[in-house]
Amino acid sequence: MFYIFPTPQAIAEHLSGVLLQKIQSNPKSVLGLATGSTMEPIYAAFINQAKSSGLNLSEITTFNLDEYIGLAPEHPQSYYHFMQTHFFRPAGICTSQVSLPSGMCNNIEEECLLYSQKIQNAGGLDIQLLGIGTNGHIGFNEPGTPFSSVTHVVELSENTRRDNGRFFEDKNQVPTKAITMGIKEIMSAKEVVLVATGSHKAEVMAHLYTTGIDEQMPASILKEHRQIKIFIDEAAASLLPMEAKLAI
Numbered sequence: 028m029f030y031i032f033p034t035p036q037a038i039a040e041h042l043s044g045v046l047l048q049k050i051q052s053n054p055k056s057v058l059g060l061a062t063g064s065t066m067e068p069i070y071a072a073f074i075n076q077a078k079s080s081g082l083n084l085s086e087i088t089t090f091n092l093d094e095y096i097g098l099a100p101e102h103p104q105s106y107y108h109f110m111q112t113h114f115f116r117p118a119g120i121c122t123s124q125v126s127l128p129s130g131m132c133n134n135i136e137e138e139c140l141l142y143s144q145k146i147q148n149a150g151g152l153d154i155q156l157l158g159i160g161t162n163g164h165i166g167f168n169e170p171g172t173p174f175s176s177v178t179h180v181v182e183l184s185e186n187t188r189r190d191n192g193r194f195f196e197d198k199n200q201v202p203t204k205a206i207t208m209g210i211k212e213i214m215s216a217k218e219v220v221l222v223a224t225g226s227h228k229a230e231v232m233a234h235l236y237t238t239g240i241d242e243q244m245p246a247s248i249l250k251e252h253r254q255i256k257i258f259i260d261e262a263a264a265s266l267l268p269m270e271a272k273l274a275i
């Protein structure tokens with residue numbers, strides 16, 4: 028379940044290869060995607076590999092985990108903007124192939140319902156990529172979120188707003204709410220890959236390694252997924268107990 032790599036780049040190269048093979052064997056793959064710093068080298072490596080192998084991306088469908096409420100798609104910190112910049116535009120993926128929850132809709136409850144239905148109508152997710160918050164969140168499912176949750180509105184925790192403040196000029200500009208895919212939808216993906224890199228993720232990874240299944244640690248439910256892989260670099264693995272490293 029836990030796999031340690033020397034560097035974030037080594038994870039990026041490996042995971043890109045996994046995605047590439049998946050799409051080669053099923054050009055209509057449905058990908059669940061994440062944003063954030065962890066994903067940047069992964070998307071960059073994937074785009075390189077996809078271009079050099081001439082991979083056909085025209086039939087894939089993608090669903091992102093989450094979006095801030097109150098940020099328009101063109102806002103530089105919206106997740107739509109992140110995905111266009113780091114993945115969709117450089118990879119040549121059309122807007123008709125991609126879905127993110129809308130943070131600017133009039134009826135947010137309806138948006139959540141429609142997003143859930145859209146994932147189901149696409150046949151569910153073949154693979155879901157995840158980062159992890161320093162508080163253990165996956166998507167924006169903060170500690171305490173029921174494991175049975177589907178796409179919903181969340182009040183972002185102070186921890187998450189502080190962590191994500193690095194992307195905004197002023198930390199007070201970090202939205203207070205977001206729409207996120209629920210834990211049930213993440214768990215319904217056929218395969219899940221969680222990636223954690225950097226020493227700032229060491230504590231949460233040690234907690235994840237040792238904890239039982241606990242709604243206060245949202246990522247802990249992944250231990251029950253039949254096809255879960257957790258890719259961490261050495262910095263994020265630095266606080267894992269020694270026996271864990273040997274076992275890995």
Ligand code: F6R
Nearest residue numbers: 061062063064065158159160166
């Ligand atoms: C983003 C998302 C979040 C991030 C997590 C880690 O779409 O769902 O769960 O994956 O906050 O973010 P980074 O990679 O910036 O440390």
